[in-house]
Amino acid sequence: MNAPHPFYANAYDYDLVGLTQGSLFPSLKRAKLFGELVANHAGIIYLGQNAFLGAQDDFREFEFRFITERGRHLVVMFTGSDIRSPEVMREIEERTGRPNIATYLSATAGSAGGREHERVLKVTADRAVQYADAIVTASVDQAGYLPQGTEPFRYFFPDEDVGSDLSKFDSGSPRVVLHAPSSPILKGTPLVRAAVDSLRAEGLEFEYVELTGASHEQVQAELERAHIVLNQFYAYVPGVFGVEAMAAGAVMLTSADENIEPDLPRGSNEAWVVTQHFEVERKLRELLLADAADLSAQAARGQKWVREHAVASVSSQAMRELLDRIENR
Template sequence: MSGLRELGVDAELAVTFPHPFGFPADRVVRGRARLAYGASAPFTHDVLHFQSWSWLPRDLDVQLARALRRTVVINFHGDDCRLYTLTRALFPRQAQVGDGRGDAAVRRRLGRLGRIAHAAIVKDLELATYVYPFFERVFLVASPVQAHLLEQPAPLRDAARPVVLHAPSDPRYKGTRAIERAIESVQKVAQLEFRLISGVTHGRLQEELRAADIVVDQLDAVATGVFALEAMAAGKPVLAEYDPSILPPFQRDVPIVRVSPQTLADRLAELVSDVDRRRELGAAGRRYVERVHGPTRVARAALRVYDGARGAPAGLYEATAEGVAPLEPDLLRLEGFALPAR
């Protein structure tokens, strides 16, 4: 929201419950208030940018918005669109925990929303693979970093015993046990302090991040996570598992040290012993986040999506602050779908 408002857009963020990590919202509406808001929003807003779900049963608010000729886009973030039977076949590193029991419901919801919304927004090519068969237009847009996280990077210390931080939102999905094993291996040959933080407020997490020297974000993943972006915004070197072929073009030069469960200990030991390399990665990460994930730049990309969501030809697109560019559907792994690709 801060990026849109900085560009002069009259925008509000409404949610059905407070964010578990304490992220702010303009409105928190529940129960009857949610129904009332969902029924009125199509009359009072030109663009409805939904996050994963709509407000009303049977997506009546989305249907109403279309009837009123409003622009409607749906933003998906992960398990809200992930089809685990396909994930296991196409992206096995991402499927270490989830199963396909909810796939039928996800398919029905994607099909229903895809028929009435103008476009979908996702952050990477894995998620685009799931939504592209259902939506006429799919836009890849960078995840924004909150503006206050870019105010001043935390200084990197010349610590002989660096602090290594891992802060999983859910340890089951972030490869936490394998990360702990790698840490234990490195501690046998090098001095470091390991901090494992989970289930805390976003403010507390930022305090821990500022005190860290190295961040291990996640394993068992094919794309980069939000916490990795926040760590880079703070000027910290980051290690994480990801698949470069899954990243959209605007993210291909992300300066995250790519690791796997087999290589994490070695790459971490190298950073623990190399202060100059930590500084180099920290500075590169900060520059990258400012250039790609800054809130105003992401807001400009969102405005370009809103402009093209209704009139652009059907297809897959990359949207950045500079413009919208078509992408070849061949970038996606659509061979696993049991329905036609369009």
């Protein structure tokens, strides 16, 4: 672990921050651990774009070469904007007519989409292609400079945390609508707020909860109460929060769409309510007026999707099969 996660407090086998804290030679400590890990394992999986040895200007070429020259396997998994190109995503927006994360990325990260940013993404992709035995990503949602033939991105949600109790839909109390954006502009929060205000003006009764920058524990507590979750409206995949929402038995509105993102399993659109950015108010109104039995049935489909495609046991088996194929080449 390079730094504490802003939302999760998970334990890791190695805390690189703690490992080097107070050390006169922090880079040597990292290098020693890196060498030991490479020597004692058949391969290394990199998550994201960061180098293990800290800040470098070679885009991990030394590390990747060190690993592969010693006969070890290398898998690189990208998670989003570490490989997503605003320039390429704008081309997708023009082709599909649907705005995406890159549409508003420059409003939240000023350097995003500039020449230097695109150069970094190109070289990052080139290094992965040059050295990795396999690359894991979402081919359209995280489109950039990777070639075709990548492996589908996978979620590793704890099996035991997928709920089954949907009795909250039997309550006669007002329905709870939750929105918990990690980045309000990129997740479509202005659209959500406008929809909520409009529906309240119509006289619809519901409880709206919005969480920004909240801990995972806070979000999870609200998910347990939520009947409807407004996820994100510029993405083509459900994201980690979307998986958490469905696992908790909430009906999810999101722009994730298997017709645009081919890496999603067929039938995924049945697990959530596909909602484009201009449909938030209409789709939310329909759910607020729907029968409790219909909402419960939709929530059950979401939980089923998580169990079949997004839990740790399923994703671990898929990754193991991928690693076996690599070793047996």
